[in-house]
Amino acid sequence: MTAAVATSEDFLQPPSGKEYPPRYRAPSAYAPLHTFQLPKADNRQYQQQYGDLYFLRLAKLKPAVEKVGREAWEGFNIAEEKARKVERVLDVRQGELCWVVGTVYMDLPLKPNILDDVAHDNFAAAPPPRLTYLDPSNPDSIQVMLEDESGRLRLAGSLLRATHLVTGVIIAVLGTENSNGDFEVIDIKVPDLPLQPQRWERASTDKIDQKLNRVESTAKSSKIAFVSGLGMTGSAGDGLTLELLTEYLLGYTGVESEEDTSPTRISRLVIAGNSLGEVETLVRDVDTSNKKKNAPKKYGYDASSYNPSPIIQLDNFLSEILPSIPITLMPGERDPANFSLPQQSIHRAMLPKARMYCSEGQPGSTDVEPGWFDNVTNPWEGYVDGWRLWGCSGQNVDDVLRYLDFSDEDGNITEGEDGETRIRVMEAMLKWRCTVPTAPDTLWCYPFQTHDPFILQACPHIFFVGNQPQFRTMVVESEPTFRLNGADSDMPDVSDDQLNSRVRLVSLPKFHETGELVLVDSETLEVEVVKFQLFTENEGE
Template structure:
């Protein structure tokens, strides 16, 4: 009976043959503390959230005005030249002009923090809605442009063809009509910021070595519940990362796991609502609960299983762990890293605490923030666990498709276009703090992108999708033929970014691999035979 090449490679008898030692490619890793919050008494919540919008506008207004000047300088209609207006309240009826400001969208189903505070369980996060628009009355949504002087309501057919959400900084060209609304003719956004060259941020030249076959692995949505339902999928992933599934030379085998330099876990490693015991209702005690929390209802199995998974792979591969909305971390963005005390086994691979004000060296196991920014193999990465994309999707017209085609091609394509819009807005989390809970920053808005990343990823999406975008160029959904080497001869004139929509591993069993030289993307899928259903 003939066997396949892959099968004979994996199921072979013991041999005395000497094999070459397989070594994993080293990882060049430089995490940035962009979203690290101050600790202890230095973390305050008394300040107003309005400061974030003013900071965002102050940072991005010069950039969008520069683009607007280049595009609209000398633009005229019926002999009237468009003039620049400094403030939105300086717009005059009938005059052709342009002005920059912050988008604010008044929508009927948007959550209201004042309503949340009146509820009995006000310490809990409000349940997410599939859309903030009213399907029965789509015209109820009002789009406004605001700055420090006031607000101006926008209207026109141009808005229906443009993706906008609260918090985006744009410039609009048009004129005010008799109703006091601003008829929009054209819209400009800040576009991609300046992109550092590869290895530039580390201040060193590229490592002196031959052609690299390294890969960066991304996974999200492990959804560990601590039960037997997630055991097999995690074991398959573990065996592959540790190199137990054969070599890439075998036909049908996955890429060589020894080429993976680092594993990045993009949130939701613990299953949603699985940290509460299912039998908690039968264990209710009389009397008030301290801070609304009942310790007897806590179930530690999910985080314990995650700790065991990390401890098993960490001797072989470095791991960067981001928290998600279902993980044991603070709920508001930026989420701080999951505390090392939650990992009694894996914390042995963490970096020791820093002495004084010095920045600690990253450990083999690095529990980071969400969002997160850092350099891996010389490339700048910027990513989130998916809350930013999910929330912006609720502002747009195709948000109501979420319940029908949540895992369809159209939905994933829309999410990639949202990621592109965020980069062109230069803001990774534009809807914070309006509809995404956020820390009230007062002196700086870290969600504004100071530098354009080479890889921009979002975790916990319904399906895998990748694309490449360039400055002033349309989105390329099929980026398979695009290389990003970072060398002097092949560097493009403008920024180029690889977008990656990372699917939920719990639902798809997919691990995303990015080549460290070309930034080409491939997917390794783990699945099991579910058995054949009997014919009825």
């Protein structure tokens, strides 16, 4: 990774009168998928049971995990006893070697219970996030179960401690039932990565069946820029770093001579949530003699204390760079959007300057060409420069980490999880084929009835998650695929080199803490980081 350094001679100079040749930004081929677009508000239904979502997930992923289990365990035997497959978890018999497929359910002592919240009338707002759902002082309180439409089966064995599992994951387990009625696990298999479309080709599962528009190849490859956690508060404290980011994206930072770092090669900017930071309410001087000061607030909201500065700053930031670069904007948990997943796009009315660059049609419409500025959902997936992308603003990884044990020797919860752990969680999600497995159990989501949008229908080329503590990246490949008896009726007619998927994982840091912008090369998918940092006088010494 190379970095260009601008000297003092590049700034604060009078106009030289020198004419510079025009520079043109690399074109962007962009085709969003509207996988997570919910029906209009008046057509959304919340009377359904959330349990149906798990049955949909099991029905969809069961054939895939059965295939992996069959390939791994067919012919497997212990003491001349051959492992057999059982169809339901309640068909397991004590002492018989078998394997079965089901949904993981974890009963954890600190896991939130919506029934308790309703019983205590705590349903008006989301509960505060917890650092963990585990009780380090009582490790035996953790129960891992496997369930399907017939019932539940409690799992046991040392392998469970070495394998990261969370509620909602579809797995196949090999083992036998012991005298206590628990299933002693010998081995665990997951669905693994789905098939991956070739670059510039749509997946067969896409609802839109049109071809991707290729861009003309240039001497230098373009780059896709990713940033998350801008954390705008509307104060002067976060203005300088954002100004450096703006000037870099617009090409004002004196690095145009460096071809590898030239911002003209950036074809699109993707903002992965939490563009707004901690917003302080306004404190206004009020007349103490005003008798209405103790009047009840309408809908529990005091409009006089609303601080519009952060959203105004975001609108100004977007409108300043939009004439030069196309932007995809995802909401986050701190942004003005619905709290439950999938979060719908930030309403255009809140961005009066930036919305001028939106498409003229309805947001999320599949019949309308996307605009130069596309405010999308969270999660989001689509095609950029021929590659398939899937991204989230970070809630999925944060919630999975609450299922993992990071206690020290004394049983105290620590901040031991780091960027490496989070990138491994992202890898696990891909192999689970479920990117938000803990929804709806511990992560709020819409009660889907006909499909589960969090299941990966096709494998992305770039899988990114925003608002993480550190930048991390790695490449994940699927396990080699073997055809049983030379054929597989569920497998499309593809060549052998298309059977294995290869994904670039990118963990995006919070910009307001790290000042880091991530660039992904559109030809090689190699990743580099551009860091913006302010040096004080003492640091310069």
